[in-house]
Amino acid sequence: MPHRMLQILTTAYRATLEEQDDPVLWLTHSLRNNGADVDVLLRSSAVNYIVRSQQASGLRIGDWLQSQPPDLAFEVGALMSKDCRVFALADDLAVRGIRRDEVLPGVGFVAKAELPALLRNYKHIWQW
Amino acid sequence: MAGYVFIASRDPWEGTEGLRVFELAGSLAETRDAVTVYLTENGAFAARADAGERVLSPLIKAGVNVLVDPFALQERGITHDRLVAGVIAAPIEQLVDLLAEGAPSLWF
Amino acid sequence: MPRIVLTLVLNDPPYESARTSTAFRIVDAAIRRGHDVNVFAYEGAVSLAFARQSPHANAVHGRDVDGEDHPTTSNWVRELFELAREQSTKLDWVNCGLCTDERGTDEAVLGVRRGSPADLWSFVNASTNTLVIPTR
Numbered sequence: 001m002p003h004r005m006l007q008i009l010t011t012a013y014r015a016t017l018e019e020q021d022d023p024v025l026w027l028t029h030s031l032r033n034n035g036a037d038v039d040v041l042l043r044s045s046a047v048n049y050i051v052r053s054q055q056a057s058g059l060r061i062g063d064w065l066q067s068q069p070p071d072l073a074f075e076v077g078a079l080m081s082k083d084c085r086v087f088a089l090a091d092d093l094a095v096r097g098i099r100r101d102e103v104l105p106g107v108g109f110v111a112k113a114e115l116p117a118l119l120r121n122y123k124h125i126w127q128w
Numbered sequence: 129m130a131g132y133v134f135i136a137s138r139d140p141w142e143g144t145e146g147l148r149v150f151e152l153a154g155s156l157a158e159t160r161d162a163v164t165v166y167l168t169e170n171g172a173f174a175a176r177a178d179a180g181e182r183v184l185s186p187l188i189k190a191g192v193n194v195l196v197d198p199f200a201l202q203e204r205g206i207t208h209d210r211l212v213a214g215v216i217a218a219p220i221e222q223l224v225d226l227l228a229e230g231a232p233s234l235w236f
Numbered sequence: 237m238p239r240i241v242l243t244l245v246l247n248d249p250p251y252e253s254a255r256t257s258t259a260f261r262i263v264d265a266a267i268r269r270g271h272d273v274n275v276f277a278y279e280g281a282v283s284l285a286f287a288r289q290s291p292h293a294n295a296v297h298g299r300d301v302d303g304e305d306h307p308t309t310s311n312w313v314r315e316l317f318e319l320a321r322e323q324s325t326k327l328d329w330v331n332c333g334l335c336t337d338e339r340g341t342d343e344a345v346l347g348v349r350r351g352s353p354a355d356l357w358s359f360v361n362a363s364t365n366t367l368v369i370p371t372r
Contacts, residue, residue, distance in 0.1 A: 135367075169258060221268070224262060224265045228365065230365050231365070
């Protein structure tokens with residue numbers, strides 16, 4: 001089996017404001033930049049990362065105003081532009097009321113029942 | 129007087145823990161205690177229409193004040209026209225005002 | 237709104253949880269509202285004010301240190317102390333001493349003091365409200 005890696009993200013917005021990134025998406029970018037054949041599955045709250053209208057600017061603490069807010073939909077899109085496949089669990093989108101017309105184009109939707117078939121494609125599966 | 133102030137920070141679809149705040153708010157409302165639920169962080173997911181009605185509409189009907197952090201909404205791309213009916217966007221300063229009233233305040 | 241005293245108990249270390257930035261937003265908002273604020277930093281939260289944090293570049297985004305402008309929570313603590321001075325309110329930030337010892341984060345930014353649960357108890361008795369922001 002080829003050394004393909006699947007990153008499964010389950011928790012969204014964990015320290016993303018002060019990290020100015022999602023740490024797992026950032027790491028995935030870094031692994032891809034280093035040549036890893038890596039795809040991403042978003043589930044649970046992380047499915048929200050494909051919502052296009054996210055906007056995290058405006059954080060202010062005292063006189064400090066954030067100049068580089070995270071842009072998580074952009075980061076997901078950027079992974080796809082690097083030929084990473086991004087999947088989102090359709091069941092988790094539906095239960096959260098996220099409509100297909102609200103999300104990034106190009107994302108693969110996977111039903112829970114289809115997960116076993118998806119996972120069989122990967123040698124490394126890291127769940128965060 | 130604010131009664132109880134519950135800060136709901138967890139995604140309600142992340143298992144039973146995310147629902148506890150709504151269960152308790154509902155129980156208190158049944159006994160006519162005043163309750164305000166402030167949704168922030170991933171708790172703001174509950175405010176999204178076509179999803180959050182299941183947990184929030186019964187509370188709103190029972191008289192619970194449900195507020196949501198506008199920053200958490202924008203961070204998650206939930207626009208104000210896509211809120212569960214009866215949920216009110218309230219900046220964090222309003223949460224501070226509620227805390228300043230001295231009501232027991234619990235973070236979930 | 238009359239000035240009150242609000243106490244927050246924080247538990248999370250920096251860069252681990254959304255609760256950190258929300259906690260800082262609450263303290264910031266309370267100070268701007270003219271209130272005095274006490275913070276009791278417990279467990280991992282004692283690292284929030286660790287003076288030797290430093291920002292870094294971001295190679296994934298092609299940004300150098302200045303360009304990334306990465307926040308440090310210790311700088312946020314400094315900003316809050318400065319804000320309190322500007323607003324003529326009082327910010328009292330206490331790190332739990334034993335939590336600090338076991339984590340080795342004993343260098344805190346100016347204004348933060350070492351304390352114990354006795355300080356928390358004093359805070360509680362002097363406050364209109366105390367909010368615990370728990371960790372998981």
